[in-house]
Amino acid sequence: MAEAAREPGPATPDTGTDTDAGTGRAREAARVTVADTTAGDGTGDEGAHPEVAALLARAHRLGADPRNTNYAGGNASAKATVPDPVTGDDVPLMWVKGSGGDLGTLTADGLSALRVDRLRALRDRYPGVDREDEMVAAFDHCLYGRGAVSGGPGAAPSIDTAMHGLLDAAHVDHLHPDSGIALACAADGERLTAECFGGTVAWVPWRRPGFQLGLDIAAVRDADPDAVGCVLGGHGVTAWGDTAEECERNSLHLIRTAERFLAERGRPEPFGPVLPGYAPLPEAARHERAAALAPLLRGLASTDHPQVGHFTDSAPVLDFVSRAEHPRLAALGTSCPDHFLRTKVRPLVLDLPPDTPYDETAARLRELHEAYRADYRAYYERHAVPGSPALRGADPAVVLVPGVGMFTYGRDKQTARVAGEFYVNAIHVMRGAEAVSSYAPIEEAEKFRIEYWELEEAKLRRRPAPKPLAARVALVTGGGSGIGRAVAHRLAAEGACVVVADRDADSARTVAGELGGPDTAVAVTVDVTEEEQVEAALRAAVLAFGGVDLVVNNAGISLSKPLLETTAEDWDRQHSIMARGSFLTSRAAARVLVAQGMGGDIVYIASKNGVVAGPNNIAYGAAKADQSHQVRLLAAELGTYGVRVNGVNPDGVVRGSGIFAGGWGARRAAVYGVPEEELGAYYAGRTLLKREVLPEHVANAVFALTGGDLTHTTGAHLPVDAGVAAAFLR
Template sequence: MTDEHPQVAALLARSHRLGADPRNTNYAGGNTSAKAAVPDPVTGDDVELMWVKGSGGDLGTLTTGGLAALRVDRLRALRARYPGVEREDEMVEAFDHCLHGRGWLPGGEGTAPSIDTAMHGLLDAAHVDHLHPDSGIALACAADGERLTAECFGDTVAWVPWRRPGFQLGLDIAAVKDANPRAIGCVLGGHGITAWGDTAEECERNSLHIIRTAEAFLAERGKAEPFGPVRPGYEPLHEDARRERAAALAPVLRGLASTDHPQVGHFTDTEPVLDFLARTEHPRLAALGTSCPDHFLRTKVRPLVLDLPPDTPYGETVARLRELHEAYRADYRAYYERHAGPGSPAMRGADPAVVLVPGVGMFSYGRAKQTARVAGEFYLNAVNVMRGAEAVSSYAPIEEPEKFRIEYWELEEAKLRRMPAPKPLATRVALVTGGGSGIGRAIAHRLAAEGACVVVADRDAESAATVAGELGGPDTAVPVTVDVTSEEQVDAALRESVLAFGGVDLVVNNAGISLSKPLLETTAEDWDRQHSIMARGSFLTSRAAARVLTAQGMGGDIVYIASKNGVVAGPDNIAYGAAKADQSHQVRLLAAELGAHGIRVNGINPDGVVRGSGIFAGGWGAQRAAVYGVEEEKLGEFYAGRTLLKREVLPEHVANAVFALTGGDLTHTTGAHLPVDAGVAAAFLR
């Protein structure tokens, strides 16, 4: 099949519309399907196919490559082979034998069928939507959800008691539909909603009707303060104070959340989160944990909740967080041991994925920025569910043993095993000064390509934003405007970094400027300007970074882009060479001081980088060409000619050296200077 089937096009369009509105479903949550008869390429006879969103992916961005195409007759024939609920996981492998061939999707694409395939295939409906709207889950997680569903919808929406996703749930929903001919869908206890229709339009209309009707029901019937009154002293701090406290706590929390595995962080201080944490009932509700399987797979069964008001002194707050973290880890280990059986996967880690700090906000964690952000979004979904359930009833999530069965489900474990190996700098957060152009831009690109989250710091806001955009946007890189000579701006840049990614692991002091003048023509202003940017700027950046790195307790790297001019006494170069020598000795001094914290400090000594360099384009090239008596356009060739290897140094060569020092192979190297000069004998270190 080379042309997209009309039903596939309609399915994708419907999925995109539903997935674009967070009221309808959460990120990567839910699945949609369509059935239609198509000619079998072997027999020529019509065969009924089902296209369904496969394992992983997101409805809002679903493509044909995210669909699985299965033969409906073979899928339904599996009912005769079903071994029962205790062995229903075996049916997922059986779905592979129902696939109609990858050629039934444009481009021969396709993905593995998900656990929810049975829900769609066993249902006698041409189009099916399974979604996780907050309003629907609020009814699904209410203590008397079945009664409330009947009150809200009458006999047009049925109730299906909690059942773990799988083949049996598909059978249950099919039976409910057959028994309720007026029903357009159902509420799945503790889970979400499923809707169906004869056409794509009818199915989407029915899904939206269930979601919006539930929203209206909760709004009209719900009490005004479902989370209770505001607890005095737990009101949100004013924005500036709130973000300052968040930035101070973020490195500490990231270090705690990374006890078992390094994590990237995300911070959320939206009004719904702050309101929840200000209310008297939030400790009780948070302790109950999330309910929908999609929620607690990403948030763990419950968050860590700080039990102090936001104006508590910082030291007391940190001490209490450390106590709570130890208690959380002990509780999680006990939870695992209560429910784990001989065949259970090993415990993945006992650290929280979500930390709630009243008056400040929510910190969420994951192996990547997107994962951390999505964990926070899912907990906000859970807060909305709690609000709805408490407004009309009481919040009653599924029982703990069922949560464990989902969290340590072998099928979920298999998904984790299929994930690609992490890149060398995955989970690491890098800040690159002067990252908006030249060497800094090349470094930012290389670090991002190796898996790091990157803060592109530059005094030119437009350049920083451009490079951050090149790297993929806020889940990979953020821009920060900073003049490294300003103590206030440098400290602010580090605050922005930890609020964006939870902390910092790798700092590259790259910002620089050059003036080439003989001693007698070098003014005090020339001297001060170069030392202010390179010597002072590196000092300020390293000091601010060291505060974060030591608070995290995860070690880290500081790399100085120094110069062979810090070693070689070149002509007409007193201010620049002396500033670079200052940077070079900072490497040694900080390596000696910070080593006890596991922080490695190293330097890179490039030769002149002409092509792609902002410094050389800004006048330095013309000045150095005049010193050496060559044409400016041949300066790079001149530099290469005087090296042992006869090669020109480019920005990417310096970037390669940064990665070599920080990518994991040189774990025992600190206080070193790595030449990137193609061999300048006069710059050999002694």
């Protein structure tokens, strides 16, 4: 049986998302606990080594502030001497953030432990810059024990390990602050660095991260013991110190000094004047336009691979796309390797003002998308060499729409959101560089060497296989309890992003929280009988995740009365929620599904009562029969768009069901002459399998219909009733 509807409420989204760069990392960083800063010292002692604890605390402080570094960007290290557990002799160790991970949420398990003497001995084995990638494998031979801080295997050493190990400093930070990258990407960055820091910070010309860059930075320290750090051309900053406190102080000195320099020396309006007609739309109109464009854009961005979307209309984005210089700057692309690895080398930019009619805008976006794909393939072919990784997909990761905002895409919500955060970082970098000079990112060939680096490809290969519903977005009505809650949990567990829609806002928020927060699920308050609220729920879904792929019509209510006691109000209420509500939800969803062009699924939680004439439930049974036939009608109509429509027919879902808890159970127990507490057993006893049906069993059926194995099934009804012979479909 479908889940009961809740108390009325407005159709308002509760997405829990933030649009400014870095907020995701700040939220995650807040979850770090004191326990995260404890770690063994590499000798088998499970107590915290002081330098490891200091390193983690420093990383958390630096990583929690988006002005200091971007999500998963940069790394930090500490060195100390510890007794070897075998010989008892003192050995020099370095703990450094391993491959992947994020400074703001770094734990001891995210560190690699290496012997500094062995790492520095690699200088004598270095084969030169043309073969420097071979050194990454050599890092494994420098690991201390199994490379972990304590006990188990440690994180894989990153490409920046040499930067930290070869530098003669006890503590090292490598960060990607917007202010530092602005100097690093300015046309005359070397001169500006000298003016900004007065000689205490060196300039290192662009070099791809690797062993040679580590040698270059070590040479800076050796040549000038008074230097506290360096600006890396086209890349970021590195700072060091003899203690964790000194290193952090020097890192913040670099960042804040660069911020002040850009603010004091920068010219106003570095992006030029606002283009006529390109000013941001009012917020309501902006979001309405974004919701209309989101399904189309997601479909285009998913031409090669299914993608989840993220939308932001933060002030930096809206200002950038309104200014005269944004087409030129966007075409130059991002520069910092951490940026374009997530944003691709450049975004797709709509070249129309925001008041352009939708049909004209949509047509132009399709043209621009085709041109983008052709340009990206040409970029790949210009620079690919034998042995280069295969082209991963030619669709944009970032789409800029003047007056509206920015749409970003990735294999999951977090990846899409982070891509947006990184492009906001890139906007800040362009603003800073243009304010004091001109923005001059690294050459396209160098960008390709990073984007299609075999070492980056190896990271991709280490990712776990995607779950069956990865990159799919599901909307579940009546998702705040019972069957709807179980369905939401199962779909999220299988990789889907879930929109939990319910009339009870608190229940919807609770379930969304259970599923893991805004990168996995959002809550939407909606009464499915109200057309405007249903439309608003779908708008909220596409703004949260870019679109919708899977809709579960589960909202429902039950009244158990014989015909002569059933009022017209009873009849209308049942049909309004289940028949009308399912129709309104399916219609709104179909508009999104058709616009996306990616196919999709609509699943109705119907009932065996739509097939069997049960006693005293004329209104409920008739409404369920209506839903059942909607499945057949919509399967026939939407098949041409690749949309499959199927139903699930549960029976006797007593435990965990909002319907039964709301009085239906007592009335049905009275009809059958059994105590209410024995109703579940009564239902089980009349089935062929003698088993009770639970919400989880209905959720399993929804997944079976949508998880990828039944690709050629539509218009079907799947019984989940433990075997009710009278409900066999004929």
